[in-house]
Amino acid sequence: MDRSDGGVVVNISSMAGAYYAEGHRHLMPIYAASKAGVLAYTKCLAKSPEVIKSNIRLVCACPRGTDTDLLNDPDPARCRDVNAYQKGAREAGVMSADEVAAILMSLVEDDTNHGKAAAILGAEKYSYI
Template identity: 40%
Template sequence: MFTGKAALITGAAQGLGKSFASALLKKECKVCAADNNEEKLQATVREFQDIYGENNVMYAKCDVTKEHDLEETFKRAKSAFNRIDIVVNNAGVVDERNWERCLDINLTGVIRGTLLGLKYLRKDLGGAGGTIVNVSSMAGIFPVEYSPAYCASKHGVVGYTRSWAFHPEVVKNGVRLLCLCPAYAKTDILNFQPESPEDLAQAQKSMEALGIMRVEEVSDAFIKLLEDSDNNGSVMSVTKQNTIYWKMPVPKF
């Protein structure tokens, strides 16, 4: 199902994005790894190229808050691989102090990546159909007292993704949209600075209660989400305890 296909992943230099890239490369999918951290991205792409071959992994320095960067990334991936089948809008930060930045990366960046994904995947626009996975969080389902802006950005990702998923023109043109909602996983994002000692205590309490996953636990769920069929519009959560699809209502008018 992945052999010979091509994926574009934002925030792929490290953490979950790197783990998603690695899981897809293992399954013989080509990967365009995009990130704004040039140094880390270069190291990651070199590491992947050594294992999977130079022609199967490409590098795209890309800031998801910049429309031009993302457009160029899609253009370059399409021209290098001659196709794009999977788009993973994964880049994200926790930043309550600069909450506009948090929304610009986590939500506006996902919107930009989704619109470009639709442009490249829709059959009526010259694509071959495919899948867009938007990375939300358990914070896209539940309230998070210590990071309300992050929580709002991730709720936004769920609503945005599901809205496009059920758009009749999108369904007709072969694009599937999915949301992945991980709980805590061991990446640099967990080193965020809460605004107060009380918020820090709350964050620690929540991490102790839920546990912290290895990135591979999340990328296993990511692959399952892609492999499962008939799941357009799904929201999948992954925690240390389980991986489940959320039964979210779709109104019928």
């Protein structure tokens, strides 16, 4: 990407990295910690002078449970209790990848969105955090 053209970088975090959920985070602590790092990295990098003058915006999306392989077939070596993890995610509500993609496009199209993170709450529902 040519610096003069600008653009948008979208980093994908997770609600697990944005909010402490007593009942769920402990099940996949490495996942939750790495997603919290993505969120913090996006917000910090967005404030760097190099990024600000580059005309490149940084956006971070934090979807809740999404119908992916991670949810449907988690690695037991990385998830302390697969059944509890899947049950908790399903009770909270699971979105399709298409629903998440539609919201990602809204975040990209919002020209005021730079260095913000959005909690993706459901189809067409998000809030900046």
